[in-house]
Amino acid sequence: MKSRERVIKDIRFYKIKQKDFTGDFNGIIGNVYHITEDTNSIGQRIARKLNELQFISGEFDHIYINFTGNIKHGKLVESEKFLDKRIKYVD
Template identity: 35%
Template sequence: MKIISDIRLYKSDIDNINGNSLPSGFSDRSLNLTVRRIAMKLREYSFSLGEFDHLYLNFTNCLPDGTIEPAKRTVDRYSPWYRYYDIGVSQDVFVHLGSENTVPKMLELIKQTLIQYFVLDENDKKVIDTAINAVVTNGSKTLMRFKEKKAAKTTAVIYLQLLDTAGYLPIISVCDLQGKELLRENLPETFDLSSIGEIQLSSKKITVKPRKNAFAQNLEPISFSFNL
């Protein structure tokens, strides 16, 4: 069982869809960021799609409105990490897909797709509701729990905000065992997460080391002190 990694939106109309074609994506940044935030929030709760982790949702007018079904496209054996699902919408909705008026319906259909095909129990339904409601309510200020580190007397959590710039704002929070926050600091905004690797935590200090990869070779650890 793989934890969800990404959700992407596509559209294809009745004139060009066929069993092997790749639908076109949406250029609207706000819509795409909203869906990315939902996927990140679902990932926080370890929500799984099963044997794959990228969900591609294709809105099309070649299916009856509200019909949701796995796409008939053959799964690429070299790319087993994604699946397409087709979502039927009316012609009137189709021509306005991505506009402010259609986004609520699109989010509801995304929710119905997740419930119809990927829910195992009532807790999964609650996770879907929680994730979507958090993103709709908070937008770019939605906090996603990214990493956690526990020490003998403290717990550190790194949260992420996916900003409207498409960059990430990492936020460090350190609490004692009673939940009292001892430290809260923003890390530098970044467009990838190479700066967030190993967390070292003691009763007085937290250090975040960069990942051990080529993109992080020029990055330095970041440390903060706090009083317990």
């Protein structure tokens, strides 16, 4: 594996603040959407399966999935948010 090729280590879920939201907001998905005890485990299981299948992602090894009402239901869009090349944000 080349130094720029990475395997996925972590998949996390967050919530994007909607324009009409009022009150405190920290982006944690459970504070807005109902989640189960298995929600975080699902991301971990997907990451492990991608590792098992030797999926190579390029420069990023973390995927942060942002649940948002700003895009059409059922669509995934690579986010414009960029903080670190090791993290890929998806809305």
